[in-house]
Structure formats: structure tokens, C-alpha cells
Amino acid sequence: MSVRAELTVPQDVITPGDSLTAHLRVWNESRIVDAYRLRLIGPPADWPDTEVELGQLPVYPGNHEKINIPIALPRDSELAPGSLTFAVQVASVEDPGAVAVPEADISVGEFHDIAVEPVRPRVGGALWSSNLIVLENTGNAITTVRLRVAPEAEDAPLRLRLRRTRLTLRAGERARVSLMARVTNPVFVGTAATWRIGVRVEQKHAEERTASFVHRQHPILPKPVLKALIALTAVVIALVALWISPVGGEKPKAETETAKGPSQVAEAKKAEKREADKKEKEEKKKKDDEDKAQKEREEAGALKKKPFQTSLAADTKKNKPVAEYTVEKGYRLVVKTVQMSASGPENGTVFLRAGTQQLQSTSVNNVKDYTPSARLSLKEDQKLTLRLDCPAPPPAGPAPTPSASGGPPAPSVTSCTATAVVTGDLIPLKGPNAEPDTPGSSS
Template sequence: MTLRAELTVPDEAITPGASLTAYLRVWNESRIVDAYRLTLIGPPADWPNTEADLGQLPVYPGNYEKINIPLTLPRHSDLPPGPLTFAVRVASVEDPLAVAVPEATLCVGEFRDLDVKAVRPRVGGALWSTNLILLENTGNATTTFRLRLAPEAPDAPLRTKLRRTRLALDAGEKARVGLSVGVTSPVPIGTAADWKLGVRGGWGDEEERTAEFVHRQRPILPKRAMKALIALSALAVAAVALWLSPVGGKKPTVKTESAKGPSQVQAVQQEEKKAADAKKKQEDDQKKQEEQAQKEKEDAGALKKKTLDGASLAADSKAKKLMAEYKVPRGYRLVLKALGITGTGPPTGNLIVTAANNRLVTQSVAAAKDFPLTTPVSLKVGEKVVLELHCTPPSGVAPTPAGPTDCLATVVLTGDLIPLKGPNAEPETPPTGAANPTPTPSTRS
């Protein structure tokens, strides 16, 4: 049964956050009425408000049908600008071997955005204060941002200073910028005053994002401290007056000390205290040495980071081995970085590579090629990388002498085995779990 499909998208660049419509045409070149199951493959299948299962499309013999596929690009820094390839898998209901995977490439445009936030919404001081500003480039392109800091009231007695006024951030990158606020006209005594300040981050003539915080200017001597100082002064004056008066004064006595030094009991107590301190210090040093030795012993027996270079999966239809897998060993997690793919076979043969049940690659065996991962894929303990080989020729079609009838596929895994625990463990970078990189399916009739 003959199957032909075509997937098209608009040529102009699409800014993340905008929507577009992809058009799919399916031709039924057989002699019977057939329906086709449609499945969206690639990054759009994981976007919000997008269904990977597009349902079924019935087509009469000798005709074609057209279906519109609405897509909305997520406005997120993880979607880089440039070409983005996706595909739709078209599978016949009547003939499971009749499959087509047309591809299309849309152009993702650039957008810029900035998140600005003050770490502390309120700071204060009589003479000065400090704060931190958190910045995050929420756009999808590297952008140079400028920062400005100023009080909202023009008569505010404040002097502001930013540690940095310009900085370049990559997409999704975060940064912290320190600032200081100085008081130009301190208030010796009185009540506190609140002054609102605004931080503005911009990247164009009119594009700005703002954050606000409040500086509370406190008096050098607040009311409570002033009252306490007056009370203490009054008590001091009263004490001096009582001491000098005939009623409250008394004759001072002369204190004498023995020239013989400390008594025998005091000397014994001092020696006992010195001995106890020396014993405690010796015990503390011995405990530290034991802890250090135990730590060195644990570090020596800990798992070490390994490079997974050369581990391969092989599938051969002639040997009836249509599936191969690699399982992450105990105590490690796998960070997969690249797939070296080779294969031979007829154009109808397909190979599929999955990691932790997430499909990474779908390729024709005859056109197999290496697949670099733009984003490393992280697999947990026990999760598998699986190679599947599909090399069943269409029913009723005899092998041709011009091409091979058997399929052979090999996938070489490149990555790192990182210990989960111990001194050699490394923190897992977000997003956790197996990532879903851009698959590269191939179209075959």
C-alpha cells in the first residue's frame, strides 16, 4: 500500500508566545478507503496546550486530505532562537507497515525580557543601608541590560549607588547586583521616615522592568534611647548628690591583700584545673584524628566518576536480535551526551532509540547518522537506553537485488557515570530526569 504525506509551516520567524498553524496533507494512493493515525513528534509535542495524538484522518482512494495543526510556542528562555525541526508520524490503520514521517522546520525568533526583584523589601539605618537586586534574563537571547536606581521623591535626602550599571546575561542566566543607600541629611532626634526607591532594568529605548523597596531613615537617637539616656543621667546626678551629702556618705575603708600570694588550697585547685584542661585538649585532638582517619577511609572506598565511552548497543535482524539495551548500574546516574549511530538495511527499515521511556531518535536504517544531544540526558539508577530495530518489509513485496534485505544497527553511547553518594557525587542540574531532546525522524514511504 502506497502512502505519501507532506508537512508545511509558514516561512517567517515565530516569536515565542505567538501561535502558528502547520498544514499536513496525506495522499491515499491505494485502491481502498483507509484511515491514518497521526502522532506529533518533536518538541511541540511537549509544549503546553498541544496534543501529541492528533487522532485519525480518513482518506478515500486516489484523493488527499488536509489537516491544520495549531501550535503555540512557549514564551520561555529554554526555547532558543533559530531553526526547530519537528515531524508527524502518519501510520495506516489497514496496513501497519505503511508509515510516513514528514518533517518541517520552523524559525524561532528572539524575544527579550527581564525579571527584577529586591531581596529585602525594606531596609533601614540612620546613616546608610545596603540591599541586593536579583536579575534573571527570562528571554531566549543574550542581552545587555542597564540598571538605574533612584528615590521616587525628588526631595529625598538619599544618595544611591549601584555596584554595576550594565551587565550581559545569557538566556535564563541569573545575577545579583549590590547597592548602597547613604543618608545626606541625618536626623539627630525625631521619628523615622520612609523613602521609596525604584530599580529599573532596561534593554531598549522604552523596554523596562522595575522593582521597589523602602529605606527607613531612623534618627540617630530614637525616642526610647533618649528617654533612657535622660533617666540614666538623672540617676547618676542623684547618686553623686547622695554620696556627697552628710546623710548618705560613709567613710571609705582601705582594702589590704596578703603578700603571701594564693593559699595552699587555691594553688591545688589551680593545678587540678590545668590538668583537667590538658586532658580535655588531648581527648579533643585524639577525637579529631579518629574522625579524619574515618573520613579518609570512606573517601578511599567511595565510588568514582567514570567516562562511558565506547559502550554500544547492536541489533541485527539476521541474528533475530531486534532490541538491545544498556541499564544504568547501581550507585550511579548516567549523563548521556551523544549517540554515534550507524546502520545498514533497506529504506523501509527503521531504528528507534529511547532513554528512560523517552524517545530520543527515530531514523531510517539506510540513512542512519550520528546524533549529538543539544541538552545532556540524565538517567537514574536502573533506567535503560534501548535500541529497537524494525526491519519487516511490506507484505507482498519481494527483496530487490539492488539493496540489502537484512537490517543492522549500532549505537555507541557517550557520557559520564556520576556517583549518587560520596565525595565524588555531583549535584544534578535542572531539569531533573531524562530530558527530551529534539528527535530526528526520517520520512519513508
């Protein structure tokens, strides 16, 4: 008695990590009711969470039965892309010698993934440190990755250098990349600082992966070494003082004693010196207090630095072709930016002048903002001038007709407008808040 069975699977490409459903049909071509033992054969039988023994399938004579077999593909780099063949063993219960083994092919697709991990989660050093970054291709196809590293804090005094930044890894391949961190601003003494370094791996066909580790910046002289040096210095100073003192040096000379005795004279000199020192400290403190009060009085009445913004508007239609600003008394104007806008005919011209310096001269249609390339400074009473030159355009049609009153024709009105919004700082010329003008300024 023979067994007839057929195994089919979807024709779609299955990515590892996904699942599919295989369909098995078994025909009973005998004349008795039979049952068939089903067993999964091939790679899927070795995968986790897979039922190898599929149980028994009873089939009536002359009929066939269908069973669905769920198969989950593991997301493993060892599962190579391509065609994967598996089978199901179908054995008759009534006739153990009657066996069929239908086969089917699964189309396995590619998937890309990468694992990144520093060898040491924490490194340290006063001038430099090093670490290894381990990369592993956990996908099932060749992948090319780009490795980037940077401190997470913008003010971190570290310069990082990778030995390699681009790698190509086969499926399941591991690689180690060395990373060198150099301290650009060493600390001689003090406490240690902690900086976190971020590692980012970019792939073309998958999401980027990140990791991080810590660099601990130590001072060049740690506290124990610093304490030892201080103690050693104190010992050396004590030995030198002992050597040059009368006890350890020459024999002291005899001094002439007075009627009061040497101890009373010494005490009197010490008292006079203490009194003189006390008086000197009091006079110094009084002078410092007077200087401080005088400085506070000067600062209270002095001019202060203040932000500046003004708008110059020129309009020939309103018979105002020139707009000016004169710097206040006691101040110097430092110009930062001038935002310009203008409208009018093409032959109109806009002039922007600071004192005797011409800043901009351009047509109305080509006006643009002005930012000084060097420090632009105007002293008191100097002027910032915006001027319009807007000549009447030549007539393009027939001559104008006389007015209704019989007089000469009304002249055509040419309108040009320009606006300059000036921003900067007003800085006092004298007093405690005054600032020296830097070279390169113009007036």
C-alpha cells in the same frame, strides 16, 4: 502498502509567544478506504497546551485530505532562535506497518525581556543600608541592560551607588548587583522615616522594567536607648545631690534660735521671697505686653515690601527719547529682570542706566533682555533710565525736492522705539519690614 504525506509550515519568522498553523496532506494510494492515525513528534509535543495525539484522518482511495495543526510557541528563554525541526507520524489503520513521518522546520525569532526584583523588599539603617538587585534575562537572546536607581521622593536624604550599571546577560542568565544607600542627613533622635527607592532597567530592544523597595531611616538613638539614658542620668543626678546634701555629707551646724523659733523665721523669709517673685513676674509681664503693643503699632504704620513692575517706553517719533522711573520715597528697588525690545534703523542705540551705573548699551537691532549677575539695588530718588539715540540715516538717493509751497524740503523722519519691562521688589529702608542690603549691590 506505503503511505504518502506532506507537512508544510509558513516561512515567516515566528517569535516565541506567537502561534502558527502547520498543514498536513495525506494521500491514500490504495484501493480501499483507509484512516490514518496522526501523532505530533518533536519539541512541540513537549510544549504546554499542545495536542500530541491528533486523532484519525479518513481518506478515500485515490484521494488526499488536508488537516491544519495549530502550534503555539511558548515564550521561554530555553527556546533558542533559529531553525526548529518537528514531524508528524502518519500510520495506516488498515496496515499498521505502513507509516510516514513528514518533517518541517519552524523559523524561531528572537525576543528580549528582563525580570528585576530586589532581594529584600525592606531595608533599614541610621547611616547606611545595602540591598541586592536580581536581574534575569527571560528572553531567548543575549541582551545588554542599563540599571538605574533613584529615590522616588526628591527630598530623600539618600545617596545611592550601584556596583555595576551596565550588564550583558545570556538567555536565562541571572545576575545580582549590590546597591549601597548612604544617609546624607542623619537624625539623632526622633521617629523613623520611610523612603521608597525605585529601580529601573532599560533595554534597547524591549520595554523598560521597574521595581522598588523601602529604606527605613532610623534615628541614631532609638526611643528605648534614649529612655535608658534619661533614666541613667536621673539616677546619677540623684546620687550626686544625695552626696553633697547635709544628710550624706558633713554634719549640719547648730543654728541660734530666736524667740520666735527657727521655723517661724524660715516661713517669714519664704513668704517674702514668694511675694518678691510674684511682683517681679507681674512687672516682667507688664513690660512684655507694652513692648508687644509698641511693636504691633510700629508694624501697623510701617512700610511693607511689595512686588514691583513697570514699563519704560521711549519713542523718538513722539519726541520722547528718554523714559525714566524714580524710586519711591522710603523704598529701595531691587531689580530682578529687565525685558527689552526695540525697533529702528541699524545706527540707532539703546542705553539702559540704573542710577550712575550703565547696564546696557547696544544697537537697536541687537537689544536683549538684561538679568543682573549681582544684586542690583537703587535707593530712593534714584532713577532707572531708558534712552534712545537715533540719528538720521544718510540719504541713499537723489536730493529731496522742494515742497509744494516752494519752501525747503521736509526733513526725513527717523523713528526708533524701545521698551523695557522692569520687575523686582520694593523694600522699605526703615522700620520692622526693612531688610539689610547685601554686599555686591550697586546703586
